Amino acid sequence: MAAQPNTTNTTRIAQTFVDARRDGGVVFEFPGDVPVTLDEGYAVQDAALLLADGVVAGWKVGRINPPLDGIDRLTGPIFADQIVMASADPVAMPVFAQGFAAAEAEFLLRIGTASHPAKSTYTIDEARAMVDAVHVGIEIASSPFPGINALGPTVTVSDFGNNNGLVVGADAEGWREGDVNAWPVELLINDALIGAATSATMLDGPFGAVRYLLEHLAARGIALSPGQWVSTGAVTGVHPVAIGDRVEARFDGRFAVHCTIKAR
Numbered sequence: 600m601a602a603q604p605n606t607t608n609t610t611r612i613a614q615t616f617v618d619a620r621r622d623g624g625v626v627f628e629f630p631g632d633v634p635v636t637l638d639e640g641y642a643v644q645d646a647a648l649l650l651a652d653g654v655v656a657g658w659k660v661g662r663i664n665p666p667l668d669g670i671d672r673l674t675g676p677i678f679a680d681q682i683v684m685a686s687a688d689p690v691a692m693p694v695f696a697q698g699f700a701a702a703e704a705e706f707l708l709r710i711g712t713a714s715h716p717a718k719s720t721y722t723i724d725e726a727r728a729m730v731d732a733v734h735v736g737i738e739i740a741s742s743p744f745p746g747i748n749a750l751g752p753t754v755t756v757s758d759f760g761n762n763n764g765l766v767v768g769a770d771a772e773g774w775r776e777g778d779v780n781a782w783p784v785e786l787l788i789n790d791a792l793i794g795a796a797t798s799a800t801m802l803d804g805p806f807g808a809v810r811y812l813l814e815h816l817a818a819r820g821i822a823l824s825p826g827q828w829v830s831t832g833a834v835t836g837v838h839p840v841a842i843g844d845r846v847e848a849r850f851d852g853r854f855a856v857h858c859t860i861k862a863r
Contacts, residue, residue, distance in 0.1 A: 608632050609639075613646035616758045619743035620651075623863045625697040626744040634753035637670055641819065643757035644675065653678035657828030658816070659738060659762045660808040662801065663752045671802060672811045673752050675760015677830065685736075685768045689845065689857035692764050694741035696862040699748060699761065702840045703833035704786040704848035706779055706798065706805040707736040707767055714813055714823045723803060726810035729823075733774040733805070735850040737858055738830045739764040740837060748837070763863075765830055768848070768856030780804040782851035784834040789845050794835030805831035 608631045615630035634640040648655070656679035663671050683690050694700035711731025741763035747755055755761050771779060780798040787793060798804045808831035816823060823829075840846060844860040 605632065609642050609646050612643045612757055613650055616743065617647050617650045620759075623695070624743055625695065629744060629746065629750060629754060633750060634757055637667060637673070637753055637756060640753035640756035644759060645819070647757075647759065648676060651678070653680060655679075656682055656826070657765065657830065658812055658823075659760050659830040660812050660832055661755070661760060662832055667752055672808065672815075672832075673756050673760060674812055674815055675756060675762045677762050677765055677828065681762075681764035682828065683764065683766050685766050685856045685858075689859050690766055691861040692737075692739045692766060692858045693861050693863040694739060694763060694840065694842070695743045696842055698743040698745050699741060700840050700860065701740040701837045702786065702788070702846045702858070702860070703738040703740060703837055704784050704794070704835050704850070705736055705738045705830050705833060706771065707734045707765060708732070708805055708809055708829045708831055709734070710823045710827045710829065711825055713825055714817065716817075716822055719814060719817045721810045721813045723806050723810050726813055727806045729813075730806070730809060731825075733771040733779065735768040735771050735848065735854045735856050736830070737766040737768070737846060737848050737856055738762065738833070739766070739858075741863070762830070765828060766856055766858045767828070769854045771850065771854065785849040786835045786838055787847040787849070788838060788840060790847075793838050796835045798832075798834050801832050801834060808832050
Protein backbone atom coordinates (compact mmCIF):
# COMPACT_ATOMS: atom_id res chain seq x y z
CA MET A 600 0.00 0.00 0.00
CA ALA A 601 1.40 3.40 -1.01
CA ALA A 602 2.25 5.83 1.75
CA GLN A 603 -0.29 8.61 2.15
CA PRO A 604 0.91 12.22 1.99
CA ASN A 605 1.04 14.29 5.16
CA THR A 606 -2.16 16.31 4.84
CA THR A 607 -0.94 19.11 7.11
CA ASN A 608 2.23 19.54 5.07
CA THR A 609 0.26 19.29 1.82
CA THR A 610 -2.24 21.94 2.86
CA ARG A 611 0.46 24.31 4.14
CA ILE A 612 2.40 24.15 0.87
CA ALA A 613 -0.74 24.58 -1.24
CA GLN A 614 -2.05 27.51 0.81
CA THR A 615 1.32 29.29 0.73
CA PHE A 616 1.60 29.09 -3.04
CA VAL A 617 -2.03 30.05 -3.66
CA ASP A 618 -1.69 33.07 -1.35
CA ALA A 619 1.61 34.16 -2.94
CA ARG A 620 0.21 33.86 -6.45
CA ARG A 621 -2.92 35.81 -5.51
CA ASP A 622 -1.01 38.57 -3.73
CA GLY A 623 2.04 38.73 -6.02
CA GLY A 624 4.30 37.74 -3.14
CA VAL A 625 7.55 35.84 -2.97
CA VAL A 626 8.28 32.49 -1.29
CA PHE A 627 11.98 32.52 -0.44
CA GLU A 628 12.08 28.99 0.97
CA PHE A 629 9.97 25.96 0.12
CA PRO A 630 7.08 26.12 2.61
CA GLY A 631 7.21 22.62 4.04
CA ASP A 632 8.75 19.21 3.53
CA VAL A 633 9.71 18.74 -0.10
CA PRO A 634 7.44 16.14 -1.76
CA VAL A 635 9.39 12.92 -2.23
CA THR A 636 7.27 11.48 -5.04
CA LEU A 637 5.32 12.94 -7.94
CA ASP A 638 2.13 11.66 -6.30
CA GLU A 639 2.92 13.80 -3.26
CA GLY A 640 3.53 16.79 -5.52
CA TYR A 641 0.22 16.27 -7.29
CA ALA A 642 -1.53 15.98 -3.94
CA VAL A 643 -0.34 19.55 -3.27
CA GLN A 644 -1.50 20.62 -6.75
CA ASP A 645 -4.95 19.09 -6.15
CA ALA A 646 -5.22 20.85 -2.79
CA ALA A 647 -4.18 24.15 -4.39
CA LEU A 648 -6.81 23.75 -7.12
CA LEU A 649 -9.48 23.50 -4.40
CA LEU A 650 -8.15 26.70 -2.81
CA ALA A 651 -7.70 28.73 -6.00
CA ASP A 652 -10.51 30.85 -7.42
CA GLY A 653 -9.63 30.60 -11.11
CA VAL A 654 -11.22 28.57 -13.88
CA VAL A 655 -8.92 25.95 -15.40
CA ALA A 656 -8.90 26.60 -19.16
CA GLY A 657 -6.01 24.35 -20.06
CA TRP A 658 -3.04 22.27 -18.94
CA LYS A 659 0.68 22.42 -19.49
CA VAL A 660 2.83 19.38 -20.12
CA GLY A 661 6.55 19.58 -19.37
CA ARG A 662 9.42 17.15 -19.65
CA ILE A 663 11.13 15.45 -16.72
CA ASN A 664 14.74 14.80 -17.68
CA PRO A 665 16.01 12.47 -16.41
CA PRO A 666 12.73 10.65 -15.71
CA LEU A 667 11.62 10.18 -12.12
CA ASP A 668 10.51 6.65 -11.30
CA GLY A 669 10.05 6.03 -15.01
CA ILE A 670 7.84 9.11 -15.55
CA ASP A 671 9.16 11.58 -18.11
CA ARG A 672 6.48 14.28 -18.12
CA LEU A 673 4.72 16.54 -15.63
CA THR A 674 1.53 18.58 -15.80
CA GLY A 675 -0.01 21.71 -14.31
CA PRO A 676 -3.22 23.73 -14.73
CA ILE A 677 -3.51 26.92 -16.77
CA PHE A 678 -6.12 29.44 -15.60
CA ALA A 679 -8.47 31.26 -17.97
CA ASP A 680 -7.42 34.76 -16.90
CA GLN A 681 -3.80 33.97 -17.82
CA ILE A 682 -4.50 32.93 -21.42
CA VAL A 683 -4.05 35.79 -23.87
CA MET A 684 -4.60 35.84 -27.62
CA ALA A 685 -1.66 37.39 -29.48
CA SER A 686 -2.14 40.62 -31.39
CA ALA A 687 -0.10 42.85 -33.69
CA ASP A 688 1.37 44.60 -30.64
CA PRO A 689 3.27 42.35 -28.21
CA VAL A 690 1.18 41.60 -25.14
CA ALA A 691 2.82 42.25 -21.75
CA MET A 692 2.91 39.02 -19.72
CA PRO A 693 3.39 39.17 -15.94
CA VAL A 694 5.98 37.21 -13.96
CA PHE A 695 7.05 37.09 -10.33
CA ALA A 696 9.99 39.49 -10.36
CA GLN A 697 11.62 38.01 -7.26
CA GLY A 698 10.68 34.45 -8.11
CA PHE A 699 11.34 32.27 -11.13
CA ALA A 700 10.57 33.53 -14.65
CA ALA A 701 11.10 31.97 -18.07
CA ALA A 702 9.60 31.87 -21.57
CA GLU A 703 9.11 28.80 -23.75
CA ALA A 704 8.19 28.36 -27.42
CA GLU A 705 5.41 25.77 -27.58
CA PHE A 706 2.76 24.23 -29.79
CA LEU A 707 -0.64 24.87 -28.21
CA LEU A 708 -3.28 22.24 -28.97
CA ARG A 709 -6.99 22.89 -28.42
CA ILE A 710 -9.26 20.08 -27.30
CA GLY A 711 -12.34 19.61 -29.47
CA THR A 712 -13.84 16.50 -27.87
CA ALA A 713 -14.36 15.83 -24.17
CA SER A 714 -12.46 12.90 -22.70
CA HIS A 715 -14.55 9.95 -21.59
CA PRO A 716 -14.53 9.51 -17.80
CA ALA A 717 -14.21 5.73 -18.07
CA LYS A 718 -11.32 5.74 -20.58
CA SER A 719 -7.87 5.52 -19.02
CA THR A 720 -5.52 4.70 -21.92
CA TYR A 721 -5.07 6.38 -25.29
CA THR A 722 -3.05 5.97 -28.46
CA ILE A 723 -1.48 8.99 -30.12
CA ASP A 724 -3.99 8.66 -32.96
CA GLU A 725 -6.87 8.76 -30.46
CA ALA A 726 -5.35 11.81 -28.77
CA ARG A 727 -4.82 13.52 -32.13
CA ALA A 728 -8.46 12.91 -33.07
CA MET A 729 -9.54 14.86 -29.98
CA VAL A 730 -7.63 17.98 -31.07
CA ASP A 731 -9.48 20.49 -33.23
CA ALA A 732 -6.81 23.20 -33.55
CA VAL A 733 -3.06 23.67 -33.27
CA HIS A 734 -1.60 27.12 -32.64
CA VAL A 735 1.89 28.47 -32.11
CA GLY A 736 2.53 30.17 -28.81
CA ILE A 737 4.61 31.08 -25.80
CA GLU A 738 4.25 29.65 -22.33
CA ILE A 739 5.24 31.90 -19.45
CA ALA A 740 6.76 29.82 -16.68
CA SER A 741 6.85 31.73 -13.41
CA SER A 742 6.55 31.00 -9.72
CA PRO A 743 6.79 33.03 -6.52
CA PHE A 744 9.40 30.46 -5.40
CA PRO A 745 12.73 31.17 -7.15
CA GLY A 746 14.04 27.64 -6.52
CA ILE A 747 11.08 25.84 -8.08
CA ASN A 748 13.01 24.13 -10.88
CA ALA A 749 16.20 23.65 -8.91
CA LEU A 750 14.45 21.40 -6.37
CA GLY A 751 13.12 19.06 -9.04
CA PRO A 752 9.84 17.95 -10.60
CA THR A 753 7.98 17.10 -7.38
CA VAL A 754 8.30 20.74 -6.35
CA THR A 755 7.50 22.01 -9.85
CA VAL A 756 4.15 20.19 -9.92
CA SER A 757 3.33 21.39 -6.40
CA ASP A 758 3.07 25.00 -7.67
CA PHE A 759 0.80 24.47 -10.68
CA GLY A 760 3.62 23.08 -12.78
CA ASN A 761 5.35 26.49 -12.77
CA ASN A 762 2.83 27.92 -15.27
CA ASN A 763 1.87 31.58 -15.25
CA GLY A 764 0.21 32.09 -18.60
CA LEU A 765 -0.02 31.45 -22.33
CA VAL A 766 0.22 33.67 -25.38
CA VAL A 767 -1.83 31.98 -28.10
CA GLY A 768 -0.52 32.84 -31.54
CA ALA A 769 -1.65 32.02 -35.06
CA ASP A 770 -3.28 28.83 -36.23
CA ALA A 771 -0.45 26.51 -37.31
CA GLU A 772 -1.74 26.16 -40.86
CA GLY A 773 -0.85 22.80 -42.37
CA TRP A 774 -0.70 20.83 -39.13
CA ARG A 775 -3.30 18.30 -40.26
CA GLU A 776 -1.45 17.38 -43.45
CA GLY A 777 2.11 17.92 -42.32
CA ASP A 778 4.38 16.87 -39.46
CA VAL A 779 4.78 19.65 -36.90
CA ASN A 780 7.53 17.59 -35.27
CA ALA A 781 9.77 18.56 -38.19
CA TRP A 782 9.05 22.29 -38.11
CA PRO A 783 12.06 24.38 -37.02
CA VAL A 784 11.34 26.47 -33.93
CA GLU A 785 13.36 29.39 -32.64
CA LEU A 786 13.10 31.57 -29.55
CA LEU A 787 14.60 35.05 -29.38
CA ILE A 788 14.97 37.35 -26.39
CA ASN A 789 15.66 41.01 -27.11
CA ASP A 790 16.30 40.05 -30.77
CA ALA A 791 19.05 37.57 -29.83
CA LEU A 792 18.56 33.91 -30.80
CA ILE A 793 18.50 31.94 -27.54
CA GLY A 794 17.32 28.51 -28.64
CA ALA A 795 16.48 26.48 -31.75
CA ALA A 796 15.15 22.93 -32.13
CA THR A 797 12.28 20.83 -33.44
CA SER A 798 9.58 18.88 -31.60
CA ALA A 799 11.22 15.70 -32.92
CA THR A 800 13.59 16.02 -29.93
CA MET A 801 10.67 16.05 -27.46
CA LEU A 802 9.78 12.43 -26.65
CA ASP A 803 6.77 11.62 -28.89
CA GLY A 804 5.94 15.24 -29.73
CA PRO A 805 2.93 17.50 -29.11
CA PHE A 806 0.28 14.85 -29.76
CA GLY A 807 2.16 12.48 -27.49
CA ALA A 808 1.97 15.17 -24.82
CA VAL A 809 -1.83 15.23 -25.21
CA ARG A 810 -1.93 11.44 -24.97
CA TYR A 811 0.10 11.57 -21.75
CA LEU A 812 -2.10 14.31 -20.29
CA LEU A 813 -5.31 12.39 -21.03
CA GLU A 814 -4.03 9.32 -19.22
CA HIS A 815 -2.55 11.30 -16.35
CA LEU A 816 -5.73 13.30 -15.73
CA ALA A 817 -7.89 10.18 -16.03
CA ALA A 818 -5.90 8.68 -13.16
CA ARG A 819 -6.67 11.81 -11.12
CA GLY A 820 -10.38 11.76 -12.00
CA ILE A 821 -10.14 14.90 -14.16
CA ALA A 822 -11.64 15.18 -17.65
CA LEU A 823 -10.50 17.42 -20.48
CA SER A 824 -13.24 19.64 -21.92
CA PRO A 825 -13.75 21.11 -25.40
CA GLY A 826 -12.04 24.47 -25.74
CA GLN A 827 -9.29 23.72 -23.21
CA TRP A 828 -5.71 24.29 -24.32
CA VAL A 829 -2.76 21.95 -23.92
CA SER A 830 0.66 23.59 -23.83
CA THR A 831 2.72 20.66 -25.06
CA GLY A 832 6.28 21.35 -23.95
CA ALA A 833 9.21 23.71 -24.44
CA VAL A 834 10.57 22.99 -27.92
CA THR A 835 13.77 25.03 -27.61
CA GLY A 836 14.14 24.82 -23.83
CA VAL A 837 13.23 26.83 -20.74
CA HIS A 838 14.73 30.31 -21.18
CA PRO A 839 15.02 32.69 -18.19
CA VAL A 840 13.59 36.17 -18.71
CA ALA A 841 13.73 39.47 -16.83
CA ILE A 842 11.38 42.42 -16.51
CA GLY A 843 11.34 44.43 -19.73
CA ASP A 844 12.53 41.61 -21.99
CA ARG A 845 11.06 41.15 -25.47
CA VAL A 846 10.31 37.56 -26.45
CA GLU A 847 9.66 36.20 -29.94
CA ALA A 848 8.94 32.59 -30.93
CA ARG A 849 9.21 31.57 -34.59
CA PHE A 850 7.76 28.41 -36.12
CA ASP A 851 8.54 26.87 -39.51
CA GLY A 852 9.74 30.20 -40.87
CA ARG A 853 6.07 31.17 -41.34
CA PHE A 854 4.65 32.07 -37.95
CA ALA A 855 5.83 34.35 -35.17
CA VAL A 856 4.35 35.24 -31.78
CA HIS A 857 5.62 38.03 -29.51
CA CYS A 858 5.31 39.23 -25.94
CA THR A 859 7.07 41.42 -23.44
CA ILE A 860 7.74 40.66 -19.78
CA LYS A 861 6.38 42.79 -16.94
CA ALA A 862 6.31 42.50 -13.16
CA ARG A 863 3.31 40.78 -11.61
